[in-house]
Amino acid sequence: MMQTTSTSHYVGSQGADWWRGAVIYQIYPRSFMDSNGDGIGDLKGVIDKLDYIASLNVDAIWLSPFFTSPMKDFGYDISNYRDVDPMFGTLEDFDRLVEGAHARGLKVTIDQVMSHTADQHAWFEESRQSRDNPKADWYVWADPKPDGAPPTNWQSVFGGSAWQWDTRRCQYYLHNFLASQPDLNFRTPVVVDAMLEEVRFWLERGVDGFRLDAVNFCTHGELKDNPPRQEITESFLGVRPDNPYGYQLHQYDKTQPENLVFLERLRALLDEYPGTTSVGEVGDDDALGVMAEYSQGGKRLHMCYSFNLLTDKSDPGYLHETLTEMEARIGDGWPCWALGNHDVTRLATRWQAEGQLDKLRLYMVFLLTQRGSVCLYQGEELGLPEAQLTFEQLVDPAGITFWPAYKGRDGCRTPHPWQADAHHAGFSSATPWLPVPNTHANLAVDQQDNDTDSLLNAYRDFLAFRRTQPALVKGDVRYHAVRDDVLCLERTYQQTRLLIALNFSGRTVTRSAPEGAEAIAGAPAWLTGEWQGSQLSLPQLSLPPYGVAIARCPQSQEDAPWDV
Known part of the structure; x- marks a missing residue:
C-alpha cells in the first residue's frame, strides 16, 4: 500500500465553489x-x-x-x-x-x-489470460460473428475496427481508441x-x-451495429471524411x-x-x-x-x-x-x-x-x-x-x-x-x-x-442578435450589469447603446471601444476592427431597447 498524504483538503479563500467561473x-x-x-x-x-x-x-x-x-x-x-x-x-x-x-x-x-487502460495494465494482462479468471469480465470481451468478423461494426476514433482479436481467449476486446487501449467494462x-x-x-x-x-x-450499449451517418462533414473527435469513425452515428458504442x-x-x-x-x-x-x-x-x-x-x-x-x-x-x-x-x-x-x-x-x-x-x-x-x-x-x-x-x-x-x-x-x-x-x-x-x-x-x-468583476465570473448571461459581425452579450450579477461588445469584423462599427453606459475604472487600457455621449444623451459605441469594449450599464435599463 503506497503512503499517501493527509486526508485534509485544501479549499482556500475562494470557498468550495471556487470552480464556478474559474x-x-x-x-x-x-x-x-x-x-x-x-x-x-x-x-x-x-x-x-x-x-x-x-x-x-x-x-x-x-x-x-x-x-x-x-x-x-x-x-x-x-x-x-x-x-x-x-x-x-x-x-x-x-x-x-x-x-x-x-x-x-x-x-x-x-x-x-x-x-480505458493500457494493454500493459496488470488488470488487462490478467483479463486476457482466460475467460474464467477473476478479472475476465473487467474489460469488454465478445465472441466473433459466425464468419469470424468482429461482433459489431463499431469503429475506433484512431481508424479501423474498434475490436481487436486476442488469441488467448479467442475473443475480441473493445478499444474505442488505439488497440493498445482496451476499454474497461463499467457494466461490471x-x-x-x-x-x-x-x-x-x-x-x-x-x-x-x-x-x-x-x-x-x-x-457501451447493446452489441448492435451503429447506423450509417447520412452526411460526412468536417467536425470533431474523428468525424472527418478521411476517418471511417465519422461514417457512423454512434448509437450503441x-x-x-x-x-x-x-x-x-x-x-x-x-x-x-x-x-x-x-x-x-x-x-x-x-x-x-x-x-x-x-x-x-x-x-x-x-x-x-x-x-x-x-x-x-x-x-x-x-x-x-x-x-x-x-x-x-x-x-x-x-x-x-x-x-x-x-x-x-x-x-x-x-x-x-x-x-x-x-x-x-x-x-x-x-x-x-x-x-x-x-x-x-x-x-x-x-x-x-x-x-x-x-x-x-x-x-x-x-x-x-x-x-x-x-x-x-x-x-x-x-x-x-x-x-x-x-x-x-x-x-x-x-x-x-x-x-x-x-x-x-x-x-x-x-x-x-x-x-x-x-x-x-x-x-x-x-x-x-x-477577478474584480463578479458578473464576469458567476453572473447570468443574455445574448443579443449579431449585427455587422458584432457579438454582444450582457452579464448580470446582483446589482451589476455589464455590456460586452466584440467586433469580429475588420472594419470600424458604431452603434448606439443603453442610456448611462460607462467605461469601468480599472479596465485594461487596450479595451478599444470608445463610449461617447450623443445629443440625445445616449452614448455611441465605436468599435475599431476586432475591437472589444466592456461597459457598466444601469440595471434599470435591462429591458430597454438598444441596437448594439
Whole structure:
C-alpha cells in the first residue's frame, strides 16, 4: 500500500465553489519545462514555473497525464493509476507540486482516464489470460460473428475496427481508441468500485479536481451495429471524411444511459472531499445536450466541455448559435469553455490570427466573458501558432495513420518557449521530443514578459480585471442578435450589469447603446471601444476592427431597447 498524504483538503479563500467561473491553465507536462535535460518535460519543471503560472492570474492548473504508461498515446494509456511515470518524476515530486501550487493560491486538477487502460495494465494482462479468471469480465470481451468478423461494426476514433482479436481467449476486446487501449467494462460493478478507488487515491493526495477524459465513453450499449451517418462533414473527435469513425452515428458504442449512474457515484465520492471538482470531456454529435445532462441537478459532474468551440468555425453567427443553444439547454448545469487544447490545431492558426494581436485579444475576451468556467491551453497566452512538422517528425499515432489528410496533434504539443536565444527556446538543454519552431522562439516568454503591449500581458491584465468583476465570473448571461459581425452579450450579477461588445469584423462599427453606459475604472487600457455621449444623451459605441469594449450599464435599463 503506497503512503499517501493527509486526508485534509485544501479549499482556500475562494470557498468550495471556487470552480464556478474559474480559469484553469492546462499544462501538457512533457512539453512545459524539462528540469533534468532528457528532452522531456517533467513535474519538477512545472514546479520551477509555478511563479509564472501564478503571474497569469489563473485560478487552477490542469495536468495532462503523468501516470505510469507505455506512452503509445503519450500518457492517455495508463498502466498504473497510482504512480508517476519515471520520465515525469516521482510521487514525492507530485506532492511538492501540489504544495507549491496551493502556496500560490492555485488549485490542482489532474487528468483521469476512466474509460480505458493500457494493454500493459496488470488488470488487462490478467483479463486476457482466460475467460474464467477473476478479472475476465473487467474489460469488454465478445465472441466473433459466425464468419469470424468482429461482433459489431463499431469503429475506433484512431481508424479501423474498434475490436481487436486476442488469441488467448479467442475473443475480441473493445478499444474505442488505439488497440493498445482496451476499454474497461463499467457494466461490471467491481470495475466501477476499483476505478473510484483510483480517484480516491489522488483525492487523498490533495488534488482539487479531475478533468475526465472522454467521459461519455465509459459505458457501451447493446452489441448492435451503429447506423450509417447520412452526411460526412468536417467536425470533431474523428468525424472527418478521411476517418471511417465519422461514417457512423454512434448509437450503441458511447453516451449510454448507464453512464449517468456511474457519474452519480463519482460525484458522491467527490462530495466527500469539500472543494473538489470535476470537468468532463464530451465528444458527441449532441455534445451540448450531453454537457447539459451530465452537469445538471448537482448529482453528476460539476461541469463539462465539448469540442463545439474547438473547430475551425470562428464567425460570430456560429458562436452565437452555439452559446445560445447551450444556455437554452443547460438549466442549472454549468459549462466549461475552451478555444484550444492538446488535441486540436492551435487557436492562432485555426482561427486565422497568427501574429495578429488585435484578433488574439478579441478571442481572449470572447472566451473570458462567457458564462461558465474556462480552460486555457499552455502557449495560448503567447499566441503560439500551430507548429508545421514533416511526416518524419511526427510521433502522434493519429497523425501517422491519417497523413496527409490529417497531420495529427503534434503541431499543438511542441515545447513551451521560455527564452528566445537559448537552446530549444529554454525548454531543455537536450534535443526535445518534438522540435521548437523558430516562430515559437520569437514569441517566447522572455520576449513578451516586459512588453506592456504583448499578448502575454494582455492575458495577465484581463484576468486580473476579471477577478474584480463578479458578473464576469458567476453572473447570468443574455445574448443579443449579431449585427455587422458584432457579438454582444450582457452579464448580470446582483446589482451589476455589464455590456460586452466584440467586433469580429475588420472594419470600424458604431452603434448606439443603453442610456448611462460607462467605461469601468480599472479596465485594461487596450479595451478599444470608445463610449461617447450623443445629443440625445445616449452614448455611441465605436468599435475599431476586432475591437472589444466592456461597459457598466444601469440595471434599470435591462429591458430597454438598444441596437448594439
